[in-house]
Ligand SMILES: NC(=O)C1=CN([C@@H]2O[C@H](COP(=O)(O)OP(=O)(O)OC[C@H]3O[C@@H](n4cnc5c(N)ncnc54)[C@H](OP(=O)(O)O)[C@@H]3O)[C@@H](O)[C@H]2O)C=CC1
């Protein structure tokens with residue numbers, strides 16, 4: 442069993458990105474600048490946004506955090522987005538999800554200019570991705586491709602079962618792995634909450650991507666020997682024995698699945714840190730594309 446170490450791989454990536462930033466600066470080019478909009482005070486969202494700001498500092502980017510109260514109107518949020526669209530110093534920005542219920546998420550994602558959409562969530566970029574055109578790939582699936590590539594996990598001709606069809610993880614993951622590309626060329630099955638025979642499918646899988654958001658859902662009896670496991674899930678579970686008051690659980694029951702796996706991502710330290718590194722990578726691309 443080999444651990445797909447997202448913490449280490451993301452640290453390596455950040456070193457590479459920092460070197461590119463130095464080269465840009467040496468050529469008299471601008472410093473990449475990422476902005477993030479956070480609406481409300483959800484604990485997990487605050488943790489992720491702060492991690493993004495910290496990663497910017499580490500690689501030498503400028504960063505701007507726009508913190509808006511929970512009761513912010515959709516109109517005000519759209520105005521903030523328009524300001525970032527028109528601000529030449531900002532190379533890319535993200536609107537942290539989920540948004541409060543009174544705000545239409547689709548409308549917000551469509552307001553982000555596609556050239557600054559480093560999350561890759563705008564319909565133009567989703568369309569470009571689907572048609573194999575160069576674009577910003579959504580950070581989580583992009584990070585998973587990068588991990589598979591760096592660890593030389595064979596994907597060509599392999600049967601991948603993706604559990605989950607969300608717009609930010611499951612759907613793009615299934616599209617990307619079915620494409621002719623590094624870490625692609627796979628035969629992909631997409632499972633979701635209406636799937637009837639999930640265990641039959643996962644037992645056939647060479648690679649399982651678990652992105653459903655149910656802690657420890659995938660158990661050892663559901664996978665075959667030699668399987669590769671990508672655990673995207675991350676749920677906070679109350680735990681008074683921890684200083685933070687919670688522990689993090691993935692969608693995979695690690696103890697029973699790991700012994701049967703050839704490769705497996707841990708939680709924490711797997712897919713999560715890769716997501717942040719790929720957001721940095723997209724921001725660097727956005728900056729380089731401009732100059
Ligand atoms: N590590 C990282 O960087 C990231 C981690 N995450 C984590 O990944 C998990 C998934 O996130 P996200 O994609 O946004 O979640 P969503 O809730 O948007 O999507 C979950 C998907 O799983 C499906 N699903 C739910 N229950 C079952 C079930 N019993 N069997 C099969 N499929 C099921 C749903 O089906 P249906 O469509 O029918 O509802 C849906 O397609 C969460 O834990 C989230 O925190 C998310 C983003 C990044």
Ligand SMILES: Nc1nc(=O)c2c([nH]1)NC[C@@H]1CN(c3ccc(C(=O)N[C@@H](CCC(=O)O)C(=O)O)cc3)C=[N+]21
Nearest residue numbers: 488489535536537538539560580709710711713714716
């Ligand atoms: N517009 C937008 N873009 C996103 O990319 C986006 C989003 N909204 N909303 C929420 C999800 C989730 N997500 C994570 C990022 C980092 C970790 C991460 O770094 N996790 C650490 C642990 C962090 C902790 O301590 O909680 C780890 O797995 O090791 C996890 C999850 C990005 N998302």
